[in-house]
Amino acid sequence: MKKSPKKFNKILSGFFNTITLGLFSRFKKHDDSNEIYNLLNRDDFFDDAERANSLCAELMDIAHKKIDLLKELQEVTKEEKELERFKLLTAEDLRKIRKLLFDHKAIEDEKESLKGRLISKNRILNTIQKYEDEVPKILKEIQEAEEKQRRVKRDVDYLEGEKEELIYNREQLENAKIMIHKVSIGTVITFGIIALIFASIIMNGNNRIFIPAVITAIAAIGMGTWLYIFRRRVEYEIVKNGRMQARAVKLLNKAKIRYVYYTNFLEYEYKKFNVDSLEQLERNWELYKKNKHHEKRYRSINSTMSRIEDEVLDILENRGIHVNYFDDIKQWSSVEERKKILMALQQEKEALESKLDFLDTYQEDIWTQLNELKERDQTENKIIEKIIQNYLEDMEAKA
Numbered sequence: 001m002k003k004s005p006k007k008f009n010k011i012l013s014g015f016f017n018t019i020t021l022g023l024f025s026r027f028k029k030h031d032d033s034n035e036i037y038n039l040l041n042r043d044d045f046f047d048d049a050e051r052a053n054s055l056c057a058e059l060m061d062i063a064h065k066k067i068d069l070l071k072e073l074q075e076v077t078k079e080e081k082e083l084e085r086f087k088l089l090t091a092e093d094l095r096k097i098r099k100l101l102f103d104h105k106a107i108e109d110e111k112e113s114l115k116g117r118l119i120s121k122n123r124i125l126n127t128i129q130k131y132e133d134e135v136p137k138i139l140k141e142i143q144e145a146e147e148k149q150r151r152v153k154r155d156v157d158y159l160e161g162e163k164e165e166l167i168y169n170r171e172q173l174e175n176a177k178i179m180i181h182k183v184s185i186g187t188v189i190t191f192g193i194i195a196l197i198f199a200s201i202i203m204n205g206n207n208r209i210f211i212p213a214v215i216t217a218i219a220a221i222g223m224g225t226w227l228y229i230f231r232r233r234v235e236y237e238i239v240k241n242g243r244m245q246a247r248a249v250k251l252l253n254k255a256k257i258r259y260v261y262y263t264n265f266l267e268y269e270y271k272k273f274n275v276d277s278l279e280q281l282e283r284n285w286e287l288y289k290k291n292k293h294h295e296k297r298y299r300s301i302n303s304t305m306s307r308i309e310d311e312v313l314d315i316l317e318n319r320g321i322h323v324n325y326f327d328d329i330k331q332w333s334s335v336e337e338r339k340k341i342l343m344a345l346q347q348e349k350e351a352l353e354s355k356l357d358f359l360d361t362y363q364e365d366i367w368t369q370l371n372e373l374k375e376r377d378q379t380e381n382k383i384i385e386k387i388i389q390n391y392l393e394d395m396e397a398k399a
Contacts, residue, residue: 056388065359066363076345080346083345100308100311100312101312114301125284156252156259166245170238170245
């Protein structure tokens with residue numbers, strides 16, 4: 001009876017040594033004579049079965065954690081070995097690398113200073129870049145449009161003034177016409193009354209007023225003629241004023257159309273380049289031409305930095321050293337930095353190994369409890385052993 005459990009434990013141990021990369025190494029031996037239970041108590045048996053299930057579940061969880069920790073440990077160990085390979089660099093290699101890194105740092109600082117002056121970082125200059133070939137022509141067109149707009153604005157202001165003056169003159173002429181009409185009526189009435197008085201006197205046989213009557217008649221005729229000529233002149237001026245107003249309105253409308261055209265053109269160009277005037281656009285254009293040189297320098301710096309990085313990587317490759325990022329080289333090229341990184345890696349490695357040792361101890365303790373449960377299982381079907389076997393099959397399937 002004692003030989004069969006030992007054989008089964010040996011099989012379990014071999015399986016766990018496989019899935020845990022050899023870290024599970026042993027089980028504790030137990031004396032069956034110390035594990036005597038009365039199976040007549042069925043509640044105790046069901047507690048044992050439940051506990052066996054719980055312990056097996058913990059074993060599976062521990063196995064997964066150990067596998068994850070082992071992967072981390074392998075990565076740390078690999079990184080540590082790669083770092084140790086830097087010791088293969090000769091003094092000449094280190095001298096070359098440090099010189100290259102010094103050059104790299106110098107142009108990297110220049111690159112950072114140029115970033116704020118790049119066209120791609122400036123929204124306004126970026127817009128000018130889209131129309132780079134057209135800008136000189138556009139500047140000339142805007143200059144001409146602004147000059148024409150100013151001339152048209154002067155014409156509009158002059159025509160507006162002329163129109164207002166013509167309107168004022170027409171009002172004066174209309175008032176004069178009304179005044180002439182009133183004077184004419186007054187004159188007719190006055191001379192009519194005088195004529196009636198003279199006629200009454202003559203009818204009474206007084207011929208001494210003949211000469212005054214003639215003079216009055218001549219004055220009436222002269223006054224009527226003057227009023228007629230003046231009225232005709234006023235009417236002519238009113239007609240002439242109307243024609244001049246119509247001409248002024250026509251010219252004014254044409255001038256306004258030209259003014260609106262030039263204004264819309266300028267507003268469109270200003271909005272396109274996000275400026276308010278030709279002077280501002282000219283300043284932006286000069287700034288663009290200056291920053292275009294910075295853009296070329298920035299690209300040249302990127303090319304130089306790539307060349308330096310390739311040279312450093314070539315030196316490392318020749319010594320069998322492989323790194324993933326160039327920034328790592330800048331750290332690892334310094335002995336002091338390598339020591340700090342190595343110390344951190346060693347501390348991380350010790351922490352991982354400590355966790356694995358703890359899980360090993362915990363795993364052994366669980367197996368001890370499972371063996372105790374299995375040995376005191378007096379059932380005919382060996383339920384505890386079957387529970388353990390089912391979990392082992394599940395783990396093997398997942399592995």
